[in-house]
Amino acid sequence: MGSWAGAGGCLLLSVATSTLILLTRPPGSWGARIIGGHEVAPHSRPYMASLRFQGQHHCGGFLLRARWVVSAAHCIKDRDPLAGLVVLGAHDLRVAETTQQVFSIQDAFTHPDYQPSTHANDICLLKLNVSAALGGAVGLLKLPRRGARPPKAGAWCQVNGWGAVSDFQDLPPGLMEAKVRVLGSDTCNNSWSGRLRPAMLCARSGDSRRRGFCSADSGGPLVCGSRAHGLVSFSGLWCGDPKYPDVYTQVSAFVTWIWGVIQQ
Structure with missing residues (x-):
């Protein structure tokens, strides 16, 4: 993944005029990593x-x-x-x-x-x-229960991945994790200029730090409690950028x- 990114290979750029430009890139082509996270204990996320x-x-x-x-x-x-x-x-x-x-x-x-x-x-x-x-x-x-609502805005969740740690596609020392906070759908959609679709879930860092997922983290779960409530889908040009919250597929749907x- 990465930016509007590993997402089938589209990179979403925001320019000064607030125009959105799409450029084609191979999936996972932007070397990146779980941003603002840490390495977890080996095999502590066995799923x-x-x-x-x-x-x-x-x-x-x-x-x-x-x-x-x-x-x-x-x-x-x-x-x-x-x-x-x-x-x-x-x-x-x-x-x-x-x-x-x-x-x-x-x-x-x-x-x-x-x-x-x-x-x-x-x-x-x-x-x-x-x-x-x-x-x-x-x-x-586990999946969310049938008919379950997505996590409420403000809920803390975790995202894991093996995204590379440099533009040279160097692998991280092990599985990485970042703690992120669920964002209300209206607030997230405003950040994305109304581009969100149903069954999408947003999260970002709960502070001013860049924290979230990036390129080769695509498809990994957003775990809230003990269940997979999201799948890494796409983000902004700069991974973990609070201006363009990370977007996940809402698994409960x-x-x-x-x-x-x-x-x-």
């Missing part, structure tokens, strides 16, 4: 998944069931998802940790109403070729669709 293409970390996601990973639709836009790999049980992606489990993707399901131009319905499901072995380093993350696909 985290790394989606890889050609041996490189591309996006995040989370393990919902032993054979099912939830991620963002833009992560597999213009790519053959069956050519990707999913890595579970990782902390440091630079080494082959004994806790890591690597899977091929048997099938992928993008939401039928996904709209790359607006990022609406930016969610997908990845079915692994075999079931993951659950344990201390690999675990599940897709619970029925998710279970419908899994139970097919």
Whole structure:
């Protein structure tokens, strides 16, 4: 992800006239990281998944069931998802940790109403070729309950990812995390000049610091309490910029669709 970003590759720029200009960039092309965050204790977020293409970390996601990973639709836009790999049980992606489990993707399901131009319905499901072995380093993350409302404005949540730590795509020392605060939809939509669509959720730092997600953090979960309430979707040109709050797919709006696909 990154700026209006890893999001299917569109970079959103704000210029002096408040005009919005769209430029094309490859997904995840802006080297960046969880902004204003910290490295978590190894395997303390056992639900985290790394989606890889050609041996490189591309996006995040989370393990919902032993054979099912939830991620963002833009992560597999213009790519053959069956050519990707999913890595579970990782902390440091630079080494082959004994806790890591690597899977091929048997099938992928993008939401039928996904709209790359607006990022609406930016969610997908990845079915692994075999079931993951659950344990201390690999675990599940719950969805919101059916019919659940999104977290209230002001609620504190956390976002995780393995986004690179420099413009040279250097990987972080391990899984990173930032604590962010949910923003009211009206306030967020005003910041984005009315560009938000239904089923989007916003968050930003609770102070003046830059804090949030960036490029290769796409698809990772926004965890509020013990449930995944958001998926990293898009942000402004400068990652963690309070002027353009980070935007997530609101997972609670897709619970029925998710279970419908899994139970097919």
